Amino acid sequence: MRRRLETTAWFMAPFAVILAAWAFVLPLFEVNPRLFPQLSQVIEAARETLADGTLIQHVGASLVRVAVGTTLAIVLAVPLGIAMGVSPVISTFISPLLRFFSVLAGIAWIPIATLWFGYGFGAITFIIFNAVFFIVTYNTLLGVSTIPMPVRNAALSLGAGPLVMLTEVLLPGALPNIVTGIRTGLGFAWRGLIAAEMIATNVGLGYMLFVARDFYRTEVIVLGMVVIGVLWLLIDRLVLAPLERATIERWGMVQRA
Amino acid sequence: MKGLTLRHLSKTYFDPYSGTRVDAIHDVSLQVEAGEFVSVVGPSGCGKTTILNMIAGFLPHSGGDILVGGKPVKGPGPDRGVVFQSFALFPWKTVLDNVAFGPKMRGVARAEREKIAREYLAIAGLSEAAGRYPSELSGGMQQRVGVVRALANDPDVLLMDEPFASVDAQTRMTLQEELTRIWAEKRNTVLFITHDVGEAVFLADRVVVLTKGRVLDEIKVGLPRPRKWDDANKDPEFQRLSAQVLEKVRAA
Numbered sequence: 324m325r326r327r328l329e330t331t332a333w334f335m336a337p338f339a340v341i342l343a344a345w346a347f348v349l350p351l352f353e354v355n356p357r358l359f360p361q362l363s364q365v366i367e368a369a370r371e372t373l374a375d376g377t378l379i380q381h382v383g384a385s386l387v388r389v390a391v392g393t394t395l396a397i398v399l400a401v402p403l404g405i406a407m408g409v410s411p412v413i414s415t416f417i418s419p420l421l422r423f424f425s426v427l428a429g430i431a432w433i434p435i436a437t438l439w440f441g442y443g444f445g446a447i448t449f450i451i452f453n454a455v456f457f458i459v460t461y462n463t464l465l466g467v468s469t470i471p472m473p474v475r476n477a478a479l480s481l482g483a484g485p486l487v488m489l490t491e492v493l494l495p496g497a498l499p500n501i502v503t504g505i506r507t508g509l510g511f512a513w514r515g516l517i518a519a520e521m522i523a524t525n526v527g528l529g530y531m532l533f534v535a536r537d538f539y540r541t542e543v544i545v546l547g548m549v550v551i552g553v554l555w556l557l558i559d560r561l562v563l564a565p566l567e568r569a570t571i572e573r574w575g576m577v578q579r580a
Numbered sequence: 581m582k583g584l585t586l587r588h589l590s591k592t593y594f595d596p597y598s599g600t601r602v603d604a605i606h607d608v609s610l611q612v613e614a615g616e617f618v619s620v621v622g623p624s625g626c627g628k629t630t631i632l633n634m635i636a637g638f639l640p641h642s643g644g645d646i647l648v649g650g651k652p653v654k655g656p657g658p659d660r661g662v663v664f665q666s667f668a669l670f671p672w673k674t675v676l677d678n679v680a681f682g683p684k685m686r687g688v689a690r691a692e693r694e695k696i697a698r699e700y701l702a703i704a705g706l707s708e709a710a711g712r713y714p715s716e717l718s719g720g721m722q723q724r725v726g727v728v729r730a731l732a733n734d735p736d737v738l739l740m741d742e743p744f745a746s747v748d749a750q751t752r753m754t755l756q757e758e759l760t761r762i763w764a765e766k767r768n769t770v771l772f773i774t775h776d777v778g779e780a781v782f783l784a785d786r787v788v789v790l791t792k793g794r795v796l797d798e799i800k801v802g803l804p805r806p807r808k809w810d811d812a813n814k815d816p817e818f819q820r821l822s823a824q825v826l827e828k829v830r831a832a
C-alpha cells in the first residue's frame with residue numbers, strides 16, 4: 324500500500340511541476356489567450372461545461388463509442404486469432420490481409436466509413452473497431468504460437484477435447500499477448516477517436532476541440548486535451564493494469580515493468 | 581494396469597523444404613509387461629524422443645504397431661500419461677488444478693477430483709504447494725507436480741522423457757528415489773527414457789539400450805526395492821549392471 328502511494332506520487336510529480344509553472348509563471352507574461360489560456364481560464368471553462376452538462380455529454384459519447392467499438396473488435400479478433408493460431412491454412416490465408424490492413428487501421432477509413440454509416444456513432448465506432456481489431460488479432464495469433472508444444476501435448480494426453488483445449492489452454496496461454504494487444508489497440512483507438520470526431524460527428528471530445536477552435540476558445544481546447552489525456556490514464560491504470568495484475572502477473576507469465 | 585507392445589515400429593521424418601528423409605527409427609520391437617518399469621537408454625539423437633512421442637500419439641508412426649493392452653493407439657489419450665522434460669505444467673492453473681486436470685477431463689466432480697489431487701500431492705510431499713502457481717515453485721517441485729499430474733489420471737502406461745534432466749544433481753537423486761518409492765506403491769507400467777546410464781539402472785526392472793533407431797540389447801535389473809542411492813552406490817551388483825549397460829551404450 325505504501326509502495327503504491329509512493330509510485331503514484333512519483334507518477335504525479337512531473338504533472339505537478341507543469342501545473343505549477345502554468346499557474347504561477349505563465350501569468351507573469353502577457354500571453355494572447357487566443358494562442359494559449361491561463362490555468363484559471365481553463366478551470367473556469369471546466370466549471371462552466373460541467374455545470375451546463377456539455378462536458379459530460381461529450382465525454383459520455385466518446386466513451387460509449389470506444390467501449391462498443393473495442394468490445395466488438397475483441398469479440399471477433401480473439402476467435403480469429405486463435406483459429407489462425409491452430410490452423411496453418413487459415414493463418415496462411417489471412418496473414419497477408421492482416422499485414423495490409425494493419426497499416427490502414429484507424430483514420431484512413433474515416434472517409435469511406437462516413438459514406439457507409441453516415442456521420443456519427445456508426446462511422447466513429449467503425450474506426451475504433453478497426454484500430455483495435457487487427458492488433459488484437461495479430462497479438463492473439465502471436466500468443467497462441469508462444470504456448471509451448473509440450474503444454475498442448477500435456478493437455479491432450481490428459482484427455483482434453485477441442486473445447487477444453489480452447490478455453491483452458493489456448494485462451495489463457497494467449498492471454499498475456501491478448502492483453503498487450505488490447506492495451507496497444509486501445510491507445511490507437513483513443514487517438515483515432517479524436518481524429519474521427521473532429522470530422523464525422525456533432526458530439527464527443529474531438530468535436531468539442533474542433534468547434535472551440537472556430538471561436539478561438541483556447542481554454543476549451545486545452546480543457547479537452549487534458550480530459551483526453553486523463554481519461555486515457557484512468558482507463559489504462561484502472562482497467563487494463565488491474566486486469567493484467569489479476570491474471571498473467573499472478574501466473575508469473577510476465578514481469579511487471 | 582496394461583502392458584505396452586511395440587512391433588516392428590519405424591519412423592521416417594520427411595523434410596518438405598530440403599526434400600530429405602531421416603530414418604529415425606528402423607525396426608523396434610519391445611514388450612513392456614503390465615506393471616513393469618522399463619528404461620530406454622541411448623546417446624542423444626538415437627531416437628528416444630521419437631519413440632516416446634509416437635507412443636504418446638503426438639507423432640504418427642511410419643510403420644509397425646503400437647499397442648496398449650492389445651489395442652492399437654490412435655492419437656494422444658488419457659490411457660498414456662506423459663511426463664515431459666520441460667515439465668509442461670499449465671502456468672495459469674494452481675498446482676492443485678494442474679493435478680486435478682486429468683480427473684476433471686474424465687468428468688470427476690470438483691470435490692472428488694480435488695480430493696484425488698490432494699492425495700497425490702501428499703504422496704509427493706507437495707501438500708503445502710497446492711494453492712500456488714507453478715512459477716512460484718523450484719524446478720524440482722515443478723517436476724514433482726508433473727509426475728503426480730500424470731499419475732493422478734491413473735494411466736495404463738506412464739511415459740517419461742528425460743524428466744529429471746533439467747534439475748540439479750542433488751534434486752535429481754531425490755526425485756529418482758521418490759519415483760521408485762511412489763512406483764513401488766502404484767506399480768504402473770512405465771517407459772522411462774534417459775541418456776543417463778546410472779539413472780536407467782537405478783529405476784528400472786529392465787534396461788533397453790537403443791542406438792541409431794535400433795534396440796541393441798536388453799539387461800534385466802533385479803535389485804531390491806525401494807531403492808536408495810546410498811545403497812546402490814555400495815552395491816556391487818548395481819556397479820556391475822551399470823558398467824555393463826555403459827559398455828553397450830558406448831559400443832554404439
Ligand SMILES: Nc1ncnc2c1ncn2[C@@H]1O[C@H](COP(=O)(O)OP(=O)(O)O)[C@@H](O)[C@H]1O
Nearest residue numbers: 593594602604623624625626627628629630631
Ligand atoms: N521433426 C524432425 N524432423 C526431422 N528429423 C528429426 C525430427 N525430430 C528428430 N529428428 C531426427 O531423428 C533422430 C532422433 O531424434 P530424437 O528422437 O529426438 O533423439 P533422442 O531423443 O534420442 O535424442 C535424430 O537424428 C534427429 O535429428
Ligand SMILES: [Mg+2]
Nearest residue numbers: 628629630742
Ligand atoms: Mg530426446
